[in-house]
Structures are given as structure tokens and as C-alpha cells.
Amino acid sequence: MTTFKSRLQSDLTTAIKGRDELRSATLRMTLAAITTEEVAGKTARELSDEEVRKVVAREAKKRREAAEAFESGGRPEQAARERAEGEVLAEYLPQQLSDDELAALVAEAVAEARAGGAEGPRAMGAVMKIVNPKVAGRAEGGRVAAAVKGALA
Template identity: 65%
Template sequence: MSELKDRLRTDLTTAMKGRDELTTATLRMVLSAVTAEEVSGKEARQLSDEEVQAVLRREAKKRREAAEAFAGAGRAEQAERERAEEGVVAAYLPAQLTDADLTALVADVVTTTGATGMKDMGKVMGAVTGRVAGRAEGGRVAAEVRRQLG
């Protein structure tokens, strides 16, 4: 079993003992998503830490999008709950790149690949995505690549 999944289970137990309702509900939801991922496909399997992180990133993104939708609909209380859940999930993910770090990383890749315009965006995105490794959302990366190539 992956270390990250073990940590999630241990933290769930701690949250339950501490009667932390938000953390308990969020970790249950995350572990449920991890289990669903493990049993999807033709046969059940154990997820690696990287695969568990991918599930966590997906869940964090769902919470972020739900918070935006609730806020747009004028439901501030639900939006705040979604943001709080995203915060719990984000604690298990690697630190996100700052805008300055992302800009520098993209600039480095643009120079090393010799990209000259938007026609090279796929090549640059492929190289940047490998180096970012889940530390920045794809939309942020694409926007920065577009800005520098455009």
C-alpha cells in the first residue's frame, strides 16, 4: 500500500478521534475516490503514491470548481465549505509553483526547445508538463506558455 494512502487513513482516524467533522468528511471522500480508482478497470490494483496524488489533485480541482459555482450562485456558505475541503486536500499535495517560478520554468523550456511561436505550443507543453509534475494546474501552465509564445 502507498505511504500516502496510509497517511490519509491514519489522519482520518486522528480526525475522527478529535471529532473534527470537516477533516473527517473530507478524508472519507478522498479515500473513497482512491478506492474507486483502485477497483476501476478490468482488475483491482494498489495505487502508487503518484497515482494517489493524481486522485488528490482531481478532488482538489472538483472542490475549487464547486466553490466557484456556489459563489457565483450566491451560496457563500457552501462555497466556503468547498474551499475548506480543498484546503484539507491541498495539505497532502506538493507545494504549488509560484507565478514567478512557473514563468522562469516556461521561459527555460522555450529557450531549450527553440520554440518560436504558437505552432510550437504542443512541444513546449509536453516538456513543461514533465518538469512541473503536478505542482501547477494545467490551465495555469497553458496560459503561461501561450503568453510567452504569443
């Protein structure tokens, strides 16, 4: 078992013993999503720490989107619950990049892509290819794409 997954399971045990309903429910759902990912496909396999982190990030994003949907649907209690679950999951994710840090990484990638001959809006793919590995889980894809578009404009 990966160290990240075992950390999630031990935290779940602690939350259950401490009768922390929110944390235990959130970690249960996340571990279920990890197990689903492990058995998806033709053969079952164990996920690496990085793959587990991606599943946790995907679950956190689902919580953010659900909170927005509940808020716009006039259900503030449910939106608050989704936000609280997202905060629990955020504890397991790397610190997000600030706008300034993201802009600096994007500027470097744009300069690198232009040195390689990419110009204008068509350079978007080349720049994204350079910047994505540097960002790796520390900023959402939509946020990165918006920063790249802004830098290329």
C-alpha cells in the same frame, strides 16, 4: 498499501477520534475516490503514491470549481465549505509554484523547444511536453498552458 494512502487513513482515524467533522468527511470522500480509482478498469490494482497524489489533486480541483459555482449561484455557506475542504486537501499536495517560478520554467522550455526547431504558436505542444514533467503537480494545467501561450506570443 502505499505510504501516502496509509497516511491519509491514519489522519482520518485521528480526525474521527478528535471529532473533526470537516477533516474526517473530506478524507473519507478522498479515500473513496482513491478506492474507486483502484477498482476502475478490468482488474483491481493498488495505486502508487504518485497516482494517489493525482487523485488528491483532482479532488482539490473539484472543490475549487464547486466553490466557484456555489459562489456564483448565491450560496456562500456551501462555497465556504468547499473551500475549507480544498484547504484540507491542499495540506497533502506539493507546494504550488509561484508565478515567477512558473515563468522561469516556461522560459527554459521555450528556449529548449526553439533550439529543437519549434517556432511560434505551433510550438505549444512541444513546449508543453518539455515543461509538464518539470511542473508535475505543482501547477494546474490551465495555468501552465496560459503561461506557455503568453511566452510564445
